[in-house]
Amino acid sequence: MSPVYPFDEAETARVVVGDDGALVEWNDGARALLGWEPGEVVGRAAAVLLAGGALPVPTASRWDGTLTLRHRDGYTVRVWLLAHHRRARDGRPGYWLIVTPLTGGGTRAPGDPLALAALAQSPCALAVYDERLRLRLLNAAMEAAIGLPEERIRGLRLAEIGGRPQSEELEGHMADVLTGGLPKDVQTYTRTGGEKHAHAWLARLAPITDAAGRTVGVALTAHDFTENYLARERLQLVNEASVRIGSTLDVTRTAQELADVCVPALADFVSVDLIDPPDGAEPPARFASPVALRRAAHQSVNPGSPEAVAKPGEVQQYPAGSPQADSLAAGRTIVATVPGGELDQWLAWDAARGARVREVGIHSVMSVPLRARGATLGVAVLTRFRRPDPFTPDDVLLAEEVSARAAVCVDNARRYSRERDTALALQRSLLPRSLPRTAAVDAASRYLPAARAGVGGDWFDVIPLSGTRVAMVVGDVVGHGIQASATMGRLRTAVRTLADIDLTPDELLTHLDDLVVRLSEEAGSEGSPGEVGATCLYAVYDPVTRRCTMARAGHPPPVVLVPGGRPRRVDLPAGPPLGLGGLPFESAEIRLAEGSVLALYTDGLIESRERDVDAGFRALCAALEGYADSLDETCDRVLHALLPPGGAADDVALLLARTRALPADHIATWDVPADPSLVAGVRKQVAERLVAWRIDAVSFTAELVVSELVTNAIRYGAHPIRLRLIHDAATLICEVSDTSHTAPHLRRAKTWDEGGRGLLLVAQLTDRWGTRHTAEGKTIWAELGLLGEE
Secondary structure (H helix, E strand, O other): OOOOOOOOHHHEEEEEEEOOOEEEEEOHHHHHHHOOOHHHHOOOEHHHHEOOOOOOOOOOOEEEEEEEEEOOOOOEEEEEEEEEEEOOEOOEOOEEEEEEEOOOOOOOOOOOHHHHHHHHHOOOEEEEEEOOOEEEEEOHHHHHHHOOOHHHHOOOEHHHHHOOHHHHHHHHHHHHHHHHOOOEEEEEEEOOOOOOOOEEEEEEEEEEEOOOOOEEEEEEEEEEOHHHHHHHHHHHHHHHHHHHOOOOOOHHHHHHHHHHHHOOOOOOEEEEEEOOOHHHOOOOOOOOOOEEEEEEEEEEOOOOOOOOOOOOOOEEEEOOOOHHHHHHHHOOOEEEEOOOOOOHHHHHHOHHHHHHHHHHOOOEEEEEEEEEOOEEEEEEEEEEOOOOOOOOHHHHHHHHHHHHHHHHHHHHHHHHHHHHHHHHHHHHHHOOOOOOOOOOEEEEEEEEOOOOOOOEEEEEEEEEOHHHOEEEEEEEEEEEOHHHHHHHHHHHHHHHHHHHOOOOHHHHHHHHHHHHHHHHHHHOEOOEOOOOOEEEEEEEEEOOOOEEEEEEEOOOOOEEEOOOOOOEEOOOOOOOOEOOOOOOOOOEEEEOOOOOEEEEEOHHHOOOOOOOHHHHHHHHHHHHHOOOOOHHHHHHHHHHHHOOOOOOOOOEEEEEEEEOOOOHHHEEEEEEOOOHHHHHHHHHHHHHHHHHOOOHHHHHHHHHHHHHHHHHHHHHOOOOEEEEEEEOOOEEEEEEEEOOOOOOOOOOOOOOOOOOOHHHHHHHHOOEEEEEEOOOOEEEEEEEEOHHHO
């Protein structure tokens, strides 16, 4: 006897053998089995007790088998032995514990009272069904679970006893066991007749066979594993919530994902209502009834969510007494039941909702505030009507954990949407609202922000230049968000400023590269440069010469479609991206026939995860090949052909320009002698040309401008001097060129000065004027509007 086992230990023969093979312990049962006294064998090798052979060498921590042992009286005994190995621990060496029973062996006697009581008194619910799957007997535990006495239900089928769909499903598994003869385990979650709440059951089905091995029935044992089942369900729901909720940065989609995750795992109907503060302000810190909430999403176990009173996007008022208002005011989860009367005030105030609750049979409601980063964003309301159980404290903890995860995702989506809207508004304010009408090109454009990455720094522009020329630019700032949009605005402004001084494309990109380098230095911190970078394509088209000069800085090359031809890539030196600094850019010049279409675009149009850049370029050419007359329709066709239905992964800017040519009879050129006395003759020739062009209404102003520009060139310029007039439907352009590189400038003449007022008069009489430098010298130009003179 021992404190642990207060019974006679002699009914078990037990010995201990050390790892070295020596006997360490020998109890009274071993003495009764073999006759040896402890003093005679302890300390000796265990092998001396074998009646031949060697000790077995076990390969595992447990061994069993039959050995022939020596009795003290000289005869041998065959004994079945069970050995367990104990490893060395706490300084004690390892050993083998070897046991064998001395009583209770052999065949169990029929009518053993313990065996009979096992069926009736076992805590494991047990039922036996015959070969027709009708109940033959059950024990007390199964009787308590069913809630009906055995004598009343004996002879019934399981489907008749349970009366639930789960009972019919389980009976089908019993039929499989009966016909197949193989055991089966089935899990089900149901409420039996003897239970107040649903439980999770593991039903173990085993065939019952007769002496001939024929299956004559099925034994069903039911094990209640509700706690494990619910814990696993909660863990699975939390894991599913972390995976499914927040897959996008869209507030409505995130709210819908929360509702989808909770149905049917936690509730039968879930609604998600969010606070909709005005003008993007932060949600209030405290709430007072009534509370205005916008329905963001809902989900139900029934198709179409017939339980919903509010539609997605609809704003409703929730008064005091409603779960929504009360949980927001209290700042915690509120659980209420319809039978308990907690919702009577609210349902009486909202008759339509009360009728819907009674119609559907809703019995339990749980309202969980959605809080993230100290702000309350809304409320999730979970209801039950199909599941019979009310919400438990464990359900509350689970709902709060899932809702907390969802609230962070909703807040992320809300912040992203707000920043995206701000960046998009900033970018659209910086992009041209409409493209200018010019005599050089007809243009159309499209801009699409990225579907998920946020607004980026793509931009485009069409800039009228002097001499009816036009500049076209497309650029892309690295990154997304407000910072990229702000950088884009600075670069677009710089391009327009540099274009106004008529820099060549390669010179303009050089100045723009210097600007990006400075922006990177400003964006850096602690002596390290920032990460501002951009690509750009700049082109200048002259409708007089029909030549287009262009240069690019790490940007995709343009595509040109000449009349009657096929789209092709313009062979243009790539150039380094903007921001590297110190590297040269090269310009290229091509001649374009009238009606040619030039396509400028950003990389978001041709790059995607589904295809490489070359495939995207081929798709762009294929889309442009179907060009007819409408540039706007062509833009839409290109976007539809190249972009996925869900939107592009990057910003997309597209600019299409169809070239126009200025007829030769709209241009007049004169070589001006270096004699001030001949200026009058030049004025006369100009007047005659204006009459021939039928725009003599501006003759007086044009003669005055020509006189001032020519006179200045003769006085201060260098020979030769050339005068050129260009006119289109809206503008008359006067240009005077000479070989001097000195640019004139406006100055304020004093009262008694005899000169210095010429350029001031030109500035006052014309729409605009300026200077552009060329390789040969400079050109002073001035534009006069014609539309107002008709």
